[in-house]
Amino acid sequence: MFNKMQNGLGLWLPVSSYPTKIATKGSMEFIGVVISYRQVYGSKPTWDNVRDVLAPYSLERIVDTVCRISACLHSKTFPWDRESQQQICFGLFGSEEAKLVLKAVARESRAMKESEGAAPVLLFHEQQALNLVKASFLMKPVKEEDSSLPPVGIGKALLMISDLIDGEPGDLDSIEPGQPDYLERWLRYILANELFSNPTIGKYALARCNDLYLTEKPVLKNCGSYVDLKAMLQSITGLEAELLWSTIFALASHWATIRPEAISQGVMAINKTGYFKDFQFTDEEVNSFLKICAADAGSLKKQIENRFTLSSLRPFDVLPLARYPIVNFQGRLYAASATLLMQKLTTGLHHIYLDDTDTNPKSQRQRYLTYMGEVFGDYVHRILDRMFPPITGRYLRLDALRPDMRGKYYDALLVYEESVVLIEAKASLFPLEARAGYDITATRGRFQDIYEDGAAQLQSTIDALRNGLRDRKNVIPKVIKRYYPVIISLENIPMNAIFYGEIRRMLESKGLLNGNDIKPLQSADIGEFERIEAVLSRGASLKELLDEKLSNSADAVDAWRNYLYRRVTALKPETNDYLEERAKSLTENAKKLFTERKR
Numbered sequence: 001m002f003n004k005m006q007n008g009l010g011l012w013l014p015v016s017s018y019p020t021k022i023a024t025k026g027s028m029e030f031i032g033v034v035i036s037y038r039q040v041y042g043s044k045p046t047w048d049n050v051r052d053v054l055a056p057y058s059l060e061r062i063v064d065t066v067c068r069i070s071a072c073l074h075s076k077t078f079p080w081d082r083e084s085q086q087q088i089c090f091g092l093f094g095s096e097e098a099k100l101v102l103k104a105v106a107r108e109s110r111a112m113k114e115s116e117g118a119a120p121v122l123l124f125h126e127q128q129a130l131n132l133v134k135a136s137f138l139m140k141p142v143k144e145e146d147s148s149l150p151p152v153g154i155g156k157a158l159l160m161i162s163d164l165i166d167g168e169p170g171d172l173d174s175i176e177p178g179q180p181d182y183l184e185r186w187l188r189y190i191l192a193n194e195l196f197s198n199p200t201i202g203k204y205a206l207a208r209c210n211d212l213y214l215t216e217k218p219v220l221k222n223c224g225s226y227v228d229l230k231a232m233l234q235s236i237t238g239l240e241a242e243l244l245w246s247t248i249f250a251l252a253s254h255w256a257t258i259r260p261e262a263i264s265q266g267v268m269a270i271n272k273t274g275y276f277k278d279f280q281f282t283d284e285e286v287n288s289f290l291k292i293c294a295a296d297a298g299s300l301k302k303q304i305e306n307r308f309t310l311s312s313l314r315p316f317d318v319l320p321l322a323r324y325p326i327v328n329f330q331g332r333l334y335a336a337s338a339t340l341l342m343q344k345l346t347t348g349l350h351h352i353y354l355d356d357t358d359t360n361p362k363s364q365r366q367r368y369l370t371y372m373g374e375v376f377g378d379y380v381h382r383i384l385d386r387m388f389p390p391i392t393g394r395y396l397r398l399d400a401l402r403p404d405m406r407g408k409y410y411d412a413l414l415v416y417e418e419s420v421v422l423i424e425a426k427a428s429l430f431p432l433e434a435r436a437g438y439d440i441t442a443t444r445g446r447f448q449d450i451y452e453d454g455a456a457q458l459q460s461t462i463d464a465l466r467n468g469l470r471d472r473k474n475v476i477p478k479v480i481k482r483y484y485p486v487i488i489s490l491e492n493i494p495m496n497a498i499f500y501g502e503i504r505r506m507l508e509s510k511g512l513l514n515g516n517d518i519k520p521l522q523s524a525d526i527g528e529f530e531r532i533e534a535v536l537s538r539g540a541s542l543k544e545l546l547d548e549k550l551s552n553s554a555d556a557v558d559a560w561r562n563y564l565y566r567r568v569t570a571l572k573p574e575t576n577d578y579l580e581e582r583a584k585s586l587t588e589n590a591k592k593l594f595t596e597r598k599r
Contacts, residue, residue, distance in 0.1 A: 033112060034122045036166070037159035040104040045160035047310045051139050053156045056147035059140045059297065060329045065092075065154050066129045067268045067334040071255045073126060074338040080120035088124045092155030101159075126339055127196060128161050130318050133336050135161065137304040142297045142329075165315035169437035183498070184440055190498050192316040192437030195430065198492050200346040201339055204530060206249075207582035209346040212375055213353070214241045220378060225370040232368070236352055236360050238288035245345060246590035247289055251326070252342040255335045269332035279597040292352055293344060294333060295324035317436035323351050347492075350429070376427035376490045376526075377411060383529060384412050384423070386578060387536050393475060400471050413461075415475055416543045419482040422461055424454040427490040450489055451503045455512040455521060458485040462518065484546050485513055487523045494559035495523050501557075519550055528560035534576040535564065 038044045054062065068091070072084050090098045105121055132154075167173045169192060170185035200209070213229060220226055230241045237244060254270065276286045295303070303320040318340070325340035326333050335341045340348070353360075353368050381397060388395035396413040414421035428449040433439035462483050470476045493499070503521065507513055513521055524532065536542060549555045555563050 033108060033120070034125065034128075034162055035101075035105050035108055035159070036162035037156065038163050039108055040101050040159060041156075045163055047135075047164065050135060050157050050160050050164070053153035053160070054136060054139065056149045056153055057151070058144040058146035059136055059142055060332070060334075061146045061151075062136045062140075062154060063133060063297075063327050063329070063334050063336060064268050065151050066133050066336055067255065067338075069124055069129050069158075070126065070335065070338045071258050071268070073124065073129075074256045074342075080122050085121075085123050089155070092151050092158070094150055094152065097152055097155075101155075124158060126337065127315060128158055128165070130321055130337060130340075131165055131313055131315050132158055132161050133321065134304055134308055134313060134318075135310060137301045138308060138310055142301055165313060168313075168315050183502075186498055187502060188437040188440055188443060190496065191430070191443055191493075192435060194494055194496070195435050195492060196316045196318075198494060200492055200527065201342040203583040203587075204576060204579040205346045205527065206342075207579040207586060208379075208526065208530065209349060210245065210586055211582065212372075212379060213349045214245060217375060217378060220371075220374050223371070223374045225367055225374060227364075227368055227371045232364070233352065236355075236357060237292055239285065242589065242593070243285070244289070244292075245586070246593045248293060248341065248344050249586075249590045250594055251293075252335070252338060252345075255338040256342060269329070269334050272328065272331040272333055275333075279594055281597075290326075290328070293324065293341070294326035294328050295320070296328045300324060300327060314436055314438070317432070317438075319432060322348060323355075372490075373427040377425045379526070380423070380425040380488050380529070381412065383533050384414075387533050387542075388414065396471060396475050400473075400475075401469065413476070414542065415477060418477055418479050419484065419543060420465065420476065420480055421484040421486060421542060421546065422458050423486045423488060424457050425488045425490075426450040426454050429491050446491075447502065447506065450491070450493075451487065451521075451523070452506050452510060452512070454487040455485065455507050456510070458487075458521075459512045462513075462515075481517060483515075483518045484543065485518065485521045486546075487521065488529050489523065489525050492525050492527065493523070494525065494528075494561055495557065496559060497557045519546070520556055522546060522549070522556075522560075524560045528564070530576050530579060531564050532560065533578075537577065 057065075069088055072088055086098075086102065089101055092098075093101055101123065105123065109121055135157075167189075170189045172185060172189060175182055175185050214233070216228070216230065217226075233239075233241050233244065239247075251270070255268070258266065272286070272290075276289075281289075300320060307317070307320060308314060318337075321336050322340050322343070325335055325337050325344065327336050344351075354365050356362070356365075384395050394414050394416070396415065398411055398413075411425050412423040414423065426449065428446055430446045431439070431442050434442040434446060462485075465476070465480055465483075470478070503523075507521065532542065532545065535545070549560075549563050
């Protein structure tokens, strides 16, 4: 069974049935194997089997164990880290049973090397652990005595989960090439897989999202949809933005930075009363914080029961746990996922700004969404300003041509000798049902918002330039032989062959970006664009990067992060100076706040 994990690099697919037209290189270099119960013990499990092996353990014990696994996975750069995978295995199964499990890993690795080549191997991963939590809340009462038995049964349940969620959504095991909905099912599955498996939680993502969602933008006050983000956040949460950010960061760091060797033995729960009193939080502040980050175990159980069943577990849908990554058992707080808790400071901020509450009316939420389009456009322009300061004479904003243009056009233009790079920023986000893989209409709708609409704006600009439109400072070359269209998305969408094929068919049906003088469309999400900024700051040329990437058919349809990962030696380490400094400042401010508050 193959699945996509949190590598942040490329695509993971079930090897037995991925679409045959996908290139064998590019994103397919990053396929990896997940070992399941069936491969270790020889039989396919049922939900009754899961119920039986979990019977000796209380719900709190299971959440505690998942908290430990999450902390262990989070402490490593890659989830397939062999040391952490083995550590979790021995911690769950004990010495003898772990040897049996690891023997199956070795067997599968050998078979894979003989037939398809080597690939990273995982026993335990975030999606599997979160779905165990969901299943456990469906199966077990909140209050139950624990047997204190070793956690072998929990380990077996995790491996069973890997089998039971295999191929969902889309029931991929039952689909064959040539069936009418073959590509549609794969599109749904891979999008859900990509969005789930590339969480925005690194220090650069923290710095970027703090800039986007928690910083005032005086330059946008006259944009027509301006929102005072800090004031809005405080009206919803009752907490100042700096305090909220620092508190979540400190709590997430508590679990995320536990030394791996201490994970199996130490107490994972934080005492609600003691922890917050140590830092002189008022009762009002504690309640405000827990309201947005934590849920009582009984309340969370009801939310999970209202949303899922064992026969419809929706493996990529973790909304209740994303909203409330901290589970409260009578004052004992566990992070069901250190990743989801840290994500409350990045994409998770949308849950706060967009949740329907008494203090957050629909009109305010819609205004926020509109304003975020302006915020994102401004953010991309600031990156371009850093990449191409005025002295270079390369970067031209739409504002420079606005008096001479009508209709929808590009956001930014980069000029080279007889070539231009056209950049369009798109802030559209996928709704939950598309993210979970259950709404192909919403999926295609967002693809149209981002790629079809973006391509139409780029095409309009190309047509205008072909017809002689030039800027009044004569920055744009008189003769343009090549156009390089680029879309930058706020949504974290690493490109791959299936997505690229879908986009290409969409654009061909509309007659967009198909001239001989137009290079194939390239798409980068904002994290990838920040990596490109880091590469350019060390002397590379964007046009040369585009030419090199487009010169190879596999690279052309692959994600920028994969391409840059392969080129890391030639392109030098990717350090984004702006984000590095901002991340450092945020961390220091959080430490200062808690140092000043500590008794």
